[in-house]
Amino acid sequence: MKTRLMISLLFSLTFTGIRQSGAQLNGILPTSDSPVLKTEHTQQPDTQMAWWREARFGMFIHWGLYAVPAGEWNGKTGYGEWIRTSAEIPLDRYDLFKHSFNPVQFEAETWVRLARDAGMKYIVITAKHHDGFCMFGTKQTDFNILTTPFKHDPMLELAAACKKFGLKFCFYYSIMDWHHPDYLPRRDWEKNRTTEGADFNRYFSYMKAQLNELLSNYGDIGVLWFDGEWESAWNEKYGREIYDYVRALQPLILVNNRVGAGRIGNEGPPIGRAFGGDFGTPEQQIPDTGIPGVDWETCMTMNNHWGYNKTDKNYKPAREIIRMLADIASKGGNYLLNVGPTAHGLIPEESIERLETIGSWMKINGQAIYGTMASPFRDLAWGRCTQKKTTNGTILFLHVFNWPYDGKLEIPGILNTPEKAHFLSDHDTTRLKIMRTHENLVIVLPKTDPDSLLSVIALYLREKPDLTDPPEIINEFDTFTDSLSIILYSGRDSVEIRYNFGDSEPVFSSPLYTGPITVTTSATMNARCFRNGNPVSSAISKEFKKISPVPSINHHYDTTMEKGLLFRYYEGSWDSLPDFSQDKPIKTGTIRDFLFIPRNQDENFGFVYEGYVWIPETNVYSFSTISDDGSCLWIENQLVVNNDGLHGMVEKSGNIALAKGYHKIRLAYFERTGSDNLTVTIKSPTLSKQPLPQEILCH
Numbered sequence: 089m090k091t092r093l094m095i096s097l098l099f100s101l102t103f104t105g106i107r108q109s110g111a112q113l114n115g116i117l118p119t120s121d122s123p124v125l126k127t128e129h130t131q132q133p134d135t136q137m138a139w140w141r142e143a144r145f146g147m148f149i150h151w152g153l154y155a156v157p158a159g160e161w162n163g164k165t166g167y168g169e170w171i172r173t174s175a176e177i178p179l180d181r182y183d184l185f186k187h188s189f190n191p192v193q194f195e196a197e198t199w200v201r202l203a204r205d206a207g208m209k210y211i212v213i214t215a216k217h218h219d220g221f222c223m224f225g226t227k228q229t230d231f232n233i234l235t236t237p238f239k240h241d242p243m244l245e246l247a248a249a250c251k252k253f254g255l256k257f258c259f260y261y262s263i264m265d266w267h268h269p270d271y272l273p274r275r276d277w278e279k280n281r282t283t284e285g286a287d288f289n290r291y292f293s294y295m296k297a298q299l300n301e302l303l304s305n306y307g308d309i310g311v312l313w314f315d316g317e318w319e320s321a322w323n324e325k326y327g328r329e330i331y332d333y334v335r336a337l338q339p340l341i342l343v344n345n346r347v348g349a350g351r352i353g354n355e356g357p358p359i360g361r362a363f364g365g366d367f368g369t370p371e372q373q374i375p376d377t378g379i380p381g382v383d384w385e386t387c388m389t390m391n392n393h394w395g396y397n398k399t400d401k402n403y404k405p406a407r408e409i410i411r412m413l414a415d416i417a418s419k420g421g422n423y424l425l426n427v428g429p430t431a432h433g434l435i436p437e438e439s440i441e442r443l444e445t446i447g448s449w450m451k452i453n454g455q456a457i458y459g460t461m462a463s464p465f466r467d468l469a470w471g472r473c474t475q476k477k478t479t480n481g482t483i484l485f486l487h488v489f490n491w492p493y494d495g496k497l498e499i500p501g502i503l504n505t506p507e508k509a510h511f512l513s514d515h516d517t518t519r520l521k522i523m524r525t526h527e528n529l530v531i532v533l534p535k536t537d538p539d540s541l542l543s544v545i546a547l548y549l550r551e552k553p554d555l556t557d558p559p560e561i562i563n564e565f566d567t568f569t570d571s572l573s574i575i576l577y578s579g580r581d582s583v584e585i586r587y588n589f590g591d592s593e594p595v596f597s598s599p600l601y602t603g604p605i606t607v608t609t610s611a612t613m614n615a616r617c618f619r620n621g622n623p624v625s626s627a628i629s630k631e632f633k634k635i636s637p638v639p640s641i642n643h644h645y646d647t648t649m650e651k652g653l654l655f656r657y658y659e660g661s662w663d664s665l666p667d668f669s670q671d672k673p674i675k676t677g678t679i680r681d682f683l684f685i686p687r688n689q690d691e692n693f694g695f696v697y698e699g700y701v702w703i704p705e706t707n708v709y710s711f712s713t714i715s716d717d718g719s720c721l722w723i724e725n726q727l728v729v730n731n732d733g734l735h736g737m738v739e740k741s742g743n744i745a746l747a748k749g750y751h752k753i754r755l756a757y758f759e760r761t762g763s764d765n766l767t768v769t770i771k772s773p774t775l776s777k778q779p780l781p782q783e784i785l786c787h
């Protein structure tokens with residue numbers, strides 16, 4: 089019996105305000121009978137984020153039972169904190185490590201003083217990692233530190249030491265738990281470990297009970313750093329409930345984005361997902377241009393392992409770490425640098441040496457990191473810049489990575505008349521000579537770099553930086569079907585934006601920009617900043633093109649359709665998407681979303697999904713797939729997204745103009761081995777980026 093699918097989608101297409109990064113719009117709101125999570129973001133207000141933004145630099149500590157094997161198992165030495173599952177150590181054998189975990193050389197104050205002296209302002213330590221072993225005195229399980237020969241709770245001592253030395257104490261907590269019988273899925277090699285009776289809701293209650301212990305017994309906690317949220321058991325609903333629960337226990341606590349289920353890969357905040365905690369967590373990477381408008385923190389190992397690995401001597405030099413810290417701060421982020429202590433309770437000497445060197449640099453240059461904001465420059469060939477607002481104006485901290493051979497440090501496109509400049513390392517703050525050539529400042533430096541780690545120069549301005557950056561054209565789309573509102577922006581004081589269309593640069597007599605400009609035909613827009621009748625920036629140009637939408641399959645907005653898509657499931661080993669039409673599917677049926685169910689195996693499988701997508705209004709749409717491994721998306725048989733290939737989590741996108749109504753959609757996906765994922769997103773000039781709602785999929 090065909091069910092009548094009335095899709096009456098509510099679209100709030102009103103602008104909710106124009107931010108630097110463009111207009112933020114409400115998205116598709118399916119009918120009230122479909123469960124859609126609230127889309128408001130519940131990030132802590134600026135006041136609660138203040139200490140974290142001031143801190144900029146913290147210590148990550150991965151410490152647990154995995155330190156006992158120290159990365160070695162059956163003659164192999166490449167393991168870390170994942171050793172239980174990477175080396176396929178059965179549960180009862182791994183549990184035996186408990187009896188030999190006795191870190192008698194652990195000294196909480198030694199660890200905290202080391203962090204403090206390195207210039208770190210907070211410590212995030214693994215209360216429970218994926219192996220399920222609890223490094224704190226929990227009453228919820230005996231798989232914890234109190235039942236080891238150590239017999240006492242190191243978290244209590246660390247909390248006290250952090251309080252004593254003025255660092256924020258924070259917990260890492262893994263949602264994924266390879267030990268608890270109620271956590272599913274099991275590791276795929278644990279064939280003989282039953283899932284009988286496993287109840288995830290009971291595990292969820294276990295989690296809440298432990299979080300209650302962590303937030304009740306150790307004083308004020310700065311951050312709850314969740315992790316291991318990527319498996320099928322977790323979802324946004326659990327994430328939101330845990331976020332609210334934790335914030336109810338300690339209202340000022342910060343929670344990272346891994347509490348939700350929307351994070352993609354090791355990137356920052358969730359893409360288009362409603363809910364992403366208080367900050368993003370790019371891991372082992374520094375986003376090229378930061379993550380504008382979002383708080384984020386890069387977490388990184390000092391060598392190649394989070395947990396202690398006795399053979400891994402590949403530690404990053406202190407100079408490299410210091411320059412990473414400056415790079416991250418220049419993009420507005422925090423740096424969470426990891427140490428992996430031994431089973432005896434010692435932080436490796438190699439880590440200590442680096443932290444001491446970093447600390448000596450921070451004692452002189454810390455003001456160029458703490459409480460700074462991202463660089464006002466789009467790019468500096470010789471290094472990085474951080475900035476700090478002061479009561480007298482702005483201090484620009486110039487981190488000189490590449491020393492100018494001629495001793496002349498050129499600062500491009502800045503119109504301010506600076507007050508002075510000096511090396512932070514110069515106790516006498518001897519003023520450096522500053523010259524101007526046209527729109528650039530030049531600071532005259534000694535021929536050789538005084539600090540091989542990283543020299544920082546403080547440049548004092550009496551006002552906001554006045555850079556000759558051209559205006560920004562804040563439009564993600566440069567094609568349209570009917571009309572398009574073009575938004576121009578310049579964050580500079582006392583400049584006018586003047587614009588024109590065609591192939592000439594705007595002049596002072598060109599129209600003045602006073603708000604969004606609507607175009608209804610293809611056009612090339614040019615824009616430039618002016619002050620007192622004179623141009624004070626170069627011009628920027630962008631072509632906007634009117635295109636015809638692909639017609640929908642009918643003109644009726646109401647139609648009889650079945651919810652969900654048709655799917656075909658295949659098995660095979662591919663390096664790229666095969667032509668599935670040549671294969672006989674193993675299973676077929678209908679499915680409500682781009683899910684990998686039903687399937688017989690976790691590897692070497694493929695899916696084809698087909699059906700229709702309801703397009704709410706005629707416009708240009710950007711679709712993306714975020715997949716591991718390959719995926720391709722066709723709309724009306726046009727290849728819109730080509731994300732094919734054997735790869736980790738990768739996002740690819742493409743645009744297509746569509747008329748309101750139903751359009752054919754087909755997606756092909758394959759997974760070879762390892763982790764797998766498929767997320768499909770949609771956005772348009774009037775819809776914020778979001779996972780393609782299953783409510784608008786039908787067949």
Ligand code: FHN
Nearest residue numbers: 169170315316354371387394
């Ligand atoms: O699987 C964990 C890993 O062991 C480590 O804890 C890192 C640190 O951010 N997080 C996960 C990998 O993304």
